[in-house]
Amino acid sequence: MVRSAKLPAVDEKTRTEVEAAVYRRLVAHLQERTDVQNIDIMNLAGFCRNCLGKWYQKAAADHGEEIDKEGAREVVYGMPYGDWKNKFQS
Numbered sequence: 001m002v003r004s005a006k007l008p009a010v011d012e013k014t015r016t017e018v019e020a021a022v023y024r025r026l027v028a029h030l031q032e033r034t035d036v037q038n039i040d041i042m043n044l045a046g047f048c049r050n051c052l053g054k055w056y057q058k059a060a061a062d063h064g065e066e067i068d069k070e071g072a073r074e075v076v077y078g079m080p081y082g083d084w085k086n087k088f089q090s
Contacts, residue, residue: 027078034087035088037089049077053081
């Protein structure tokens with residue numbers, strides 16, 4: 001069973017801000033590391049940039065915001081997915 005850890009003695013707003021900052025740093029890191037292919041990430045971690053896009057789309061919907069698949073991917077890739085594939089996918 002996986003447990004959700006919380007920062008000790010931190011209010012919910014601060015926890016959410018910390019988690020958001022971590023997510024933004026992860027996305028920035030993946031945008032910087034264009035040499036790392038999605039298949040490599042998937043094989044090692046069990047998720048990839050496309051998964052993050054799907055999770056982003058779902059979380060937005062859960063909060064009453066609509067974003068399409070391509071828009072969610074663009075948030076993660078930092079550019080349209082097709083452009084990223086053409087530039088960096090090997």
